[in-house]
Amino acid sequence: MRKTSESVKSGKEEVVKSICRMCHGVCGVIVHMRNGIVVKVTGDPESPLSNGFICSKGRASVEYLYHPDRLRHPLKRAGAKGENKWKQISWEEALDTIAQKLLDYKKDYGPESVALAVGTGRPYQAFALRFANAFGTPNVVSYAHICYLPRVVASIITCGQLPICDFYGFGGVHPRCVVVWGCNISETGAADGMCGNQLTLARRTGAKFIVIDPRRTKLASKADVWAQVRPGTDVALAMGMLHVIIHEKLYDKAFVEQYTEGFDRLVQHVKGYLPSKVAEITWVPAQIIRQMARLYAETKPACMLWGNGLDESINCFQTARALLILRAVTGNIDVPGGDVFWIPPKGVVQTSPFMDPSIILPEMVTPEASARKLSAGQSLMNFVLRHSTFWDAVLTGKPYSPKVLIIVGTNPLLTASDCLKGEQALKKLEFTVALDLFMTPTTQLADIVLPAATWLEQDDIADLHFIWCVAARQKVVEIEECWDDKKIFIELAKRIGLKDCFPWNDVREYCDFVLKDTGLDFEKFTKLGILKGEMQYRKYEANGFPTPSGKFEIASSILDSFGYDALPDYVEPPESPYSAPELAKEYPLIAITGCKVEPFFHTEYRQLKSQRKRHPDPLVEINPATAKELGIEDGDWVWVESPRARIRQRAKLSPDIHPRMVAIQHAWWFPEEEPPEYGWKRSSANLLLDHRPADPIWGSESWKGFLCKVYV
Numbered sequence: 001m002r003k004t005s006e007s008v009k010s011g012k013e014e015v016v017k018s019i020c021r022m023c024h025g026v027c028g029v030i031v032h033m034r035n036g037i038v039v040k041v042t043g044d045p046e047s048p049l050s051n052g053f054i055c056s057k058g059r060a061s062v063e064y065l066y067h068p069d070r071l072r073h074p075l076k077r078a079g080a081k082g083e084n085k086w087k088q089i090s091w092e093e094a095l096d097t098i099a100q101k102l103l104d105y106k107k108d109y110g111p112e113s114v115a116l117a118v119g120t121g122r123p124y125q126a127f128a129l130r131f132a133n134a135f136g137t138p139n140v141v142s143y144a145h146i147c148y149l150p151r152v153v154a155s156i157i158t159c160g161q162l163p164i165c166d167f168y169g170f171g172g173v174h175p176r177c178v179v180v181w182g183c184n185i186s187e188t189g190a191a192d193g194m195c196g197n198q199l200t201l202a203r204r205t206g207a208k209f210i211v212i213d214p215r216r217t218k219l220a221s222k223a224d225v226w227a228q229v230r231p232g233t234d235v236a237l238a239m240g241m242l243h244v245i246i247h248e249k250l251y252d253k254a255f256v257e258q259y260t261e262g263f264d265r266l267v268q269h270v271k272g273y274l275p276s277k278v279a280e281i282t283w284v285p286a287q288i289i290r291q292m293a294r295l296y297a298e299t300k301p302a303c304m305l306w307g308n309g310l311d312e313s314i315n316c317f318q319t320a321r322a323l324l325i326l327r328a329v330t331g332n333i334d335v336p337g338g339d340v341f342w343i344p345p346k347g348v349v350q351t352s353p354f355m356d357p358s359i360i361l362p363e364m365v366t367p368e369a370s371a372r373k374l375s376a377g378q379s380l381m382n383f384v385l386r387h388s389t390f391w392d393a394v395l396t397g398k399p400y401s402p403k404v405l406i407i408v409g410t411n412p413l414l415t416a417s418d419c420l421k422g423e424q425a426l427k428k429l430e431f432t433v434a435l436d437l438f439m440t441p442t443t444q445l446a447d448i449v450l451p452a453a454t455w456l457e458q459d460d461i462a463d464l465h466f467i468w469c470v471a472a473r474q475k476v477v478e479i480e481e482c483w484d485d486k487k488i489f490i491e492l493a494k495r496i497g498l499k500d501c502f503p504w505n506d507v508r509e510y511c512d513f514v515l516k517d518t519g520l521d522f523e524k525f526t527k528l529g530i531l532k533g534e535m536q537y538r539k540y541e542a543n544g545f546p547t548p549s550g551k552f553e554i555a556s557s558i559l560d561s562f563g564y565d566a567l568p569d570y571v572e573p574p575e576s577p578y579s580a581p582e583l584a585k586e587y588p589l590i591a592i593t594g595c596k597v598e599p600f601f602h603t604e605y606r607q608l609k610s611q612r613k614r615h616p617d618p619l620v621e622i623n624p625a626t627a628k629e630l631g632i633e634d635g636d637w638v639w640v641e642s643p644r645a646r647i648r649q650r651a652k653l654s655p656d657i658h659p660r661m662v663a664i665q666h667a668w669w670f671p672e673e674e675p676p677e678y679g680w681k682r683s684s685a686n687l688l689l690d691h692r693p694a695d696p697i698w699g700s701e702s703w704k705g706f707l708c709k710v711y712v
């Protein structure tokens, strides 16, 4: 443990520097210990990633760590599924049972009969994917069709790597303009490896702010320009901005001429996106579109922080492409204070499969098994297996029946679409294992539940995907029989003949392996705390871009070769007042869901008193004028109904939401209520969703911008 001088002075008291992982964030924190017990977690003012910031989730880490309801021992089902009857078993018995089942099903039905389901990016991600590949199954169920990966892949095919905001000033310059698009990390804490505090610091250095969001977030209320975009239409807005930038010759001519491919086609293409037309599509006034375009193009350097708000729509992939093109034509790519391609620290093995897929051993899945992936042929660019595809296969046996599911750190009954079908599928599967910290509606339907560890119980080299450093996370305590997910996979691999693929005896050995070419072992690394890459800007001047043409591909040759539009174009969302006018008579409001709220991280932390006190009930945000028409008052319990289902949430009246839109909180369940359901069917927004893949390129579902009605 990396102790500071304070620990030496204070006898039994110690402080340990680490990296919080209560969300996607990266915040450097100080863990305060007394007599071997964690008593407090505070922000680390010396952390260059977060500069002392900590949110309520980070502070609640202690409550989470020692929560009385935590799973502390492996459990085996002792009644029917959902009866909540469990028998405590040893790790030996749990792992031996699971290993034998995996080997038996592989022998009898092939490796593809076993699937893994993973959650949002946590330290186990590479381990779970490596395990799936080493075992030989192509079936990994995930959220990558609606979260982050579309932006990563759009970036890779357009310019070779995900560009990230350069807030840190390593090049001697900070952004003078920041566009925040579909992202609210200044309120929720962090996302995609970026701490929300960076926005606060950018405001202090005088940056101009443009915020694009259907809701007037706190940041939007202070921004220089706020565009209240109609959900799902962001790509049209971006094309409208490009129209203004090109028409008014505000683009970076030198960069465009020398380093891009397809600009001439873009010039013709954006003629169809007059601001007046875009205003009709997006509901953003034409003068705001012009104002945003001018401010962004003329204030250099500028960076663009984008978020999950863009991913869940029919236009998901092309929206990401349009925002990349905006960055390029304004000359903000890989320049100090712009959107840059960070260089990771030398010698560190990349543990992010987004940076280096070889870490997950993709070659271990045979071509025959790959061809039997359940999502094969669904979408040319999409290698993701969506939950609904998996549930269908389990329930119908077509194209074949998966038999086993290993669920790692995810609660898909609440966070995936088609969740009632998911419940039936979980009941039907022949063998299910769940790794989690608490019993949830999902783990209740498993056969074996394994107790996982919090970030305070894990050693790790925090790799933040595409960021300029890796940072040390240190195990400071052990709670009974809770295990780090990484250890679970190492131990399981030993039992099924995959030791070659998981050659480490324990997690420490794995951490040493990651650092082996740095001259450090994990112990020494924890004393340093952070390893930085050496940044070089404008790498394209020497090397071009790692794309087929060697240029920034405004017109994508890869999309072209797959038969998709090489340039972004707008498509109306499938369930909107324009595409479904008859339906809109019955369901007149446009819904968004999935916006995070600060005390929680998706389904997590609802059992923490501190967090529930701050946010006791599920809330649907509705404009006061709309509420008045509907006879709804602030705090009323209301029905929110879509063409698929209805749920109960409390009305939160807010002028910050458009009168024709509502924002429905997602991932609600009530751990204090009776198992096995814990009340999840009452308020879970995902019951309302259309599970059909909408984006033809990426298979994203249309979770932002479906129709609903609200009533008492």
Ligand code: SF4
Pocket: 020, 021, 022, 023, 024, 025, 026, 027, 053, 054, 055, 056, 057, 058, 059, 188, 189, 190, 195
């Ligand atoms: S934003 Fe995320 S990483 Fe940062 S303190 Fe909060 S929970 Fe931890």
